[in-house]
Amino acid sequence: MSTGVQHQERVPMNLKKQLALAVRNIQWSYAIFWSISTRQPGVLEWGEGYYNGDIKTRKTVQSVELNTDQLSLQRSEQLRQLYESLSAGESSPQAKRPSAALSPEDLTDTEWYYLVCMSFVFNIGQGLPGRTLSSGQPVWLCNAHCADSKVFGRSLLAKSASIQTAVCFPFSGGVVELGVTDLVFEDLSLIQRVKTLLLDDPQPIVSKRSIQVDGMNNDLACPALDPLILATKLSPILGCEQLETVSPDDSPDGLEPKQSREDSLLIEGINGGASQVQSWQFMDEEFSNCVHHSLNSSDCISQTIADHRKVVPLCRGENDNGLQDVEECNQTKLTSFDRQNDDRHFHEVLSALFKSSHPLILGPQFRNSNKESSFIRWQKNGLVKPQKERDETPQKLLKKILFLVPHMHDRGLIESPETNAVRDAAWRPEADEICGNHVLSERKRREKINERLMMLKSLVPANNKADKVSILDVTIEYLQTLERRVAELESCRKSEARTKIERTSDNYGNNKTNNGKKSSLSKRKAYDVVDEADQEIGYVASKDGSTDKVTLSMNNKELLIEFKCPWREGILLEVMDALSILNLDCHSVQSSTTEGILSLTIKSKYKGSSVAKAGPIEQALQRIASKC
Amino acid sequence: MENSTQESHLRSDNSVTYESAYTVYAMALSSTPSSTNINHQRIALGSFLEDYTNRVDIISFDPETLSFKTHPKLAFDHPYPPTKLMFQPNRKSASSSSSCSDLLASTGDFLRLWEVRESSIEPVTVLNNSKTSEFCAPLTSFDWNDVEPKRIGTSSIDTTCTIWDIEKCVVETQLIAHDKEVYDIAWGEARVFASVSADGSVRIFDLRDKEHSTIIYESPQPDTPLLRLAWNKQDLKYMATIQMDSNKVVILDIRSPTTPVAELERHHASVNAIAWAPQSCKHICSAGDDTQALIWELPTVAGPNGIDPLCVYSAGYEINQLQWSAAQPDWIAIAFSNKLQLLKV
Numbered sequence: 001m002s003t004g005v006q007h008q009e010r011v012p013m014n015l016k017k018q019l020a021l022a023v024r025n026i027q028w029s030y031a032i033f034w035s036i037s038t039r040q041p042g043v044l045e046w047g048e049g050y051y052n053g054d055i056k057t058r059k060t061v062q063s064v065e066l067n068t069d070q071l072s073l074q075r076s077e078q079l080r081q082l083y084e085s086l087s088a089g090e091s092s093p094q095a096k097r098p099s100a101a102l103s104p105e106d107l108t109d110t111e112w113y114y115l116v117c118m119s120f121v122f123n124i125g126q127g128l129p130g131r132t133l134s135s136g137q138p139v140w141l142c143n144a145h146c147a148d149s150k151v152f153g154r155s156l157l158a159k160s161a162s163i164q165t166a167v168c169f170p171f172s173g174g175v176v177e178l179g180v181t182d183l184v185f186e187d188l189s190l191i192q193r194v195k196t197l198l199l200d201d202p203q204p205i206v207s208k209r210s211i212q213v214d215g216m217n218n219d220l221a222c223p224a225l226d227p228l229i230l231a232t233k234l235s236p237i238l239g240c241e242q243l244e245t246v247s248p249d250d251s252p253d254g255l256e257p258k259q260s261r262e263d264s265l266l267i268e269g270i271n272g273g274a275s276q277v278q279s280w281q282f283m284d285e286e287f288s289n290c291v292h293h294s295l296n297s298s299d300c301i302s303q304t305i306a307d308h309r310k311v312v313p314l315c316r317g318e319n320d321n322g323l324q325d326v327e328e329c330n331q332t333k334l335t336s337f338d339r340q341n342d343d344r345h346f347h348e349v350l351s352a353l354f355k356s357s358h359p360l361i362l363g364p365q366f367r368n369s370n371k372e373s374s375f376i377r378w379q380k381n382g383l384v385k386p387q388k389e390r391d392e393t394p395q396k397l398l399k400k401i402l403f404l405v406p407h408m409h410d411r412g413l414i415e416s417p418e419t420n421a422v423r424d425a426a427w428r429p430e431a432d433e434i435c436g437n438h439v440l441s442e443r444k445r446r447e448k449i450n451e452r453l454m455m456l457k458s459l460v461p462a463n464n465k466a467d468k469v470s471i472l473d474v475t476i477e478y479l480q481t482l483e484r485r486v487a488e489l490e491s492c493r494k495s496e497a498r499t500k501i502e503r504t505s506d507n508y509g510n511n512k513t514n515n516g517k518k519s520s521l522s523k524r525k526a527y528d529v530v531d532e533a534d535q536e537i538g539y540v541a542s543k544d545g546s547t548d549k550v551t552l553s554m555n556n557k558e559l560l561i562e563f564k565c566p567w568r569e570g571i572l573l574e575v576m577d578a579l580s581i582l583n584l585d586c587h588s589v590q591s592s593t594t595e596g597i598l599s600l601t602i603k604s605k606y607k608g609s610s611v612a613k614a615g616p617i618e619q620a621l622q623r624i625a626s627k628c
Numbered sequence: 629m630e631n632s633t634q635e636s637h638l639r640s641d642n643s644v645t646y647e648s649a650y651t652v653y654a655m656a657l658s659s660t661p662s663s664t665n666i667n668h669q670r671i672a673l674g675s676f677l678e679d680y681t682n683r684v685d686i687i688s689f690d691p692e693t694l695s696f697k698t699h700p701k702l703a704f705d706h707p708y709p710p711t712k713l714m715f716q717p718n719r720k721s722a723s724s725s726s727s728c729s730d731l732l733a734s735t736g737d738f739l740r741l742w743e744v745r746e747s748s749i750e751p752v753t754v755l756n757n758s759k760t761s762e763f764c765a766p767l768t769s770f771d772w773n774d775v776e777p778k779r780i781g782t783s784s785i786d787t788t789c790t791i792w793d794i795e796k797c798v799v800e801t802q803l804i805a806h807d808k809e810v811y812d813i814a815w816g817e818a819r820v821f822a823s824v825s826a827d828g829s830v831r832i833f834d835l836r837d838k839e840h841s842t843i844i845y846e847s848p849q850p851d852t853p854l855l856r857l858a859w860n861k862q863d864l865k866y867m868a869t870i871q872m873d874s875n876k877v878v879i880l881d882i883r884s885p886t887t888p889v890a891e892l893e894r895h896h897a898s899v900n901a902i903a904w905a906p907q908s909c910k911h912i913c914s915a916g917d918d919t920q921a922l923i924w925e926l927p928t929v930a931g932p933n934g935i936d937p938l939c940v941y942s943a944g945y946e947i948n949q950l951q952w953s954a955a956q957p958d959w960i961a962i963a964f965s966n967k968l969q970l971l972k973v
Binding site: 372373374375376377378380394395396397398399400401402404405406407408409 | 642643651653676678680707708709711736737765766767768784785809811855856872873894897898899900901917921922923936937938939940941946948971972973
């Protein structure tokens with residue numbers, strides 16, 4: 001009894017407050033003061049602590065409103081009480097269980113870590129606090145959760161609690177340990193600051209026993225609790241601390257991580273050599289069972305503790321309680337081995353049942369034991385999903401394979417699926433998005449083509465049909481027609497140049513002089529008057545308005561005479577006589593009389609080989625015309 | 629949540645990655661062990677280049693050393709991207725014979741068969757159904773019947789499905805399967821297959837009765853195409869399909885048409901590929917644009933909030949392809965951008 005009290009004596013009450021201040025100031029998660037045990041020389045054990053980390057539930061038993069400082073202090077107190085209630089296993093069954101204000105399922109991982117730390121004991125020179133004390137130098141540990149267990153024995157614990165940084169420095173005969181869930185790089189000034197804060201309110205290190213006891217007994221339902229019992233129920237662990245604590249989760253899946261960690265922990269525990277497996281796992285089992293059955297009362301816990309109190313190990317290497325403890329220790333060890341065997345056995349049972357040892361089939365229980373899997377367990381809240389901007393099409397590659405690629409084979413062109421999407425307008429927008437530039441250029445090209453075809457249609461006369469093929473056909477025909485005409489006209493021009501056209505005007509006297517002009521005039525006029533319908537080549541018609549006119553044109557031995565004169569009786573006979581004298585054989589005569597003017601068109605051929613000159617023919621006709 | 633990120637960092641060592649020179653889409657795992665080493669797994673990768681020249685490469689994977697080995701000679705050109713690649717399932721590799729060749733089928737414009745030997749790939753046949761012109765309707769997908777290995781069913785954009793007898797290299801039958809383009813086809817057993825199409829329906833066909841087909845599911849919004857189909861080969865009651873632009877994997881029980889058994893809706897973006905587990909009848913894996921591959925276990929009774937996946941893997945890119953081969957039930961192959969990754973289950 002005295003030892004327990006003495007142990008408490010060395011730690012001043014205000015140290016707690018100072019720790020609280022310090023850790024709050026630097027905003028770290030917890031602060032622990034490891035003090036040299038009075039019961040066991042050369043051993044560091046839990047002195048005082050303050051928890052400043054995440055809290056899961058705020059189970060306020062008191063009705064009194066407290067401010068944040070007091071609440072936090074109370075929290076740390078409650079954690080301490082919980083620890084003590086849990087470790088109180090050896091008291092007689094009749095004794096009332098101390099019902100702590102907190103129950104294990106209220107705790108976050110970090111709180112559990114803090115709580116389990118209370119059970120730790122370090123030899124001087126061993127463990128982080130031990131080494132700090134022996135060296136007298138501060139130790140700053142980054143990535144505590146990944147640290148080697150030889151360096152930082154509680155690294156696995158820290159991993160579960162996400163404690164990433166742990167710092168120890170010697171202080172007033174003990175070691176102050178600070179920890180935080182963030183990664184903080186070494187900063188000696190921080191240590192200095194904490195030291196200053198701790199020394200800020202120096203008070204004589206004289207314990208007030210009553211206060212201590214009261215502090216501990218706060219909120220206990222059973223005031224008769226002997227602090228000594230509690231103290232002696234601390235289960236120290238010597239050597240390497242290779243424990244892992246598990247926190248009961250709210251989800252029923254909480255079973256799984258516990259057991260898996262338990263598996264790993266057991267294995268490591270056995271490998272740990274001198275370490276003795278603590279009973280936490282058993283308690284945690286029960287807690288998890290409680291959680292699983294969603295019982296939240298502390299009574300449940302107490303009952304289970306009562307059931308398993310035998311199992312609580314109080315194995316100490318060297319202590320004076322004698323054989324009893326050793327037996328218990330052995331018992332614990334055995335049961336722990338059994339537990340591990342149980343799991344393996346169950347694993348085998350499942351494998352035999354399902355005829356497979358594949359982790360998928362065996363169920364989520366053994367999932368995490370398969371450390372090699374690339375997959376990780378699904379979390380309700382999900383992993384932090386990449387906040388990538390989803391402006392691209394969904395299922396882009398899949399759509400391309402299904403929609404685009406088949407059409408690539410279509411005539412070897414990368415045509416847009418738009419042309420084939422007339423039936424399925426639903427996914428047209430996606431197709432557009434996929435094709436992008438192709439669609440636009442294709443569409444433009446088609447529009448241009450259609451436009452030009454319309455123009456063609458309008459140029460070609462007599463085109464009724466509107467489809468592209470017909471438009472093209474009609475245009476081809478029209479083009480060919482035009483080409484023929486152009487060819488004809490061109491050859492007509494040539495033959496005109498060959499043919500001599502002579503004309504006589506009514507003004508006979510001026511014949512010679514005018515002839516040239518007139519003939520050229522007539523020629524010019526002849527070209528102006530080319531009638532399309534008349535395909536007679538070499539046909540020259542004069543539209544001169546004067547009477548008494550003779551026009552001769554020659555074509556292939558055929559003479560064409562056009563003659564106008566005032567009509568009189570018998571004139572036609574005279575013309576015929578004159579022509580026959582000139583050896584002309586008339587085979588076609590057209591005559592008409594209008595307004596007293598006779599118009600004669602005579603086609604004649606030469607009789608024989610002699611060719612009458614144009615001159616005498618004209619003269620003869622003129623003579624006839626002028627006779628009257 | 630911090631725990632999970634830590635774990636995933638640790639576990640990324642367990643996935644094996646192969647980086648290809650081009651974007652990969654089509655992928656196939658061989659069911660025949662490689663002749664050189666009985667444990668090696670052959671994988672065929674088809675490129676996706678929007679060009680005429682595309683390539684199919686064969687690489688082999690060693691599960692013990694977790695490494696890939698490329699075979700430069702085992703490659704061939706393919707006109708336009710191959711839409712699907714598949715090795716012949718359950719190919720009896722004659723252990724006595726030295727030449728242990730594998731048969732690989734590819735679809736694109738035609739169904740082509742290739743013989744994969746130790747140091748070369750020889751084209752076997754080009755199966756072309758069109759009698760009139762060289763132009764044949766391009767194929768979107770195909771499935772190799774594992775009960776009857778000489779039978780391959782292909783799906784095409786001309787709304788038909790063609791069943792080929794590849795030993796005789798003739799068409800067994802050609803059915804007009806849907807009103808619109810058929811996007812995927814899957815064999816149930818020797819004479820029964822199912823197909824999905826742009827008209828949004830899943831239909832089952834029996835070769836014994838070609839006149840009739842059964843619609844077992846239609847997408848709720850009419851005319852929303854169903855893009856992929858997977859039939860659970862371990863438990864033929866169940867099929868899975870994915871809709872266009874949907875993040876749901878629809879699980880169907882063929883005994884109760886039109887109503888899906890479950891809709892797995894935990895992807896954050898649309899799903900690209902699905903594959904049933906080859907060793908268990910209850911597990912399915914899906915991968916999508918949210919860069920995640922999820923493994924689900926189908927319970928007998930679903931909870932009120934829907935079914936949660938068992939586990940998840942984040943790739944970092946949109947995952948386009950997923951293959952879970954019976955030859956390697958411990959490994960899931962995924963493809964994203966130009967990488968192939970093998971994940972240990």
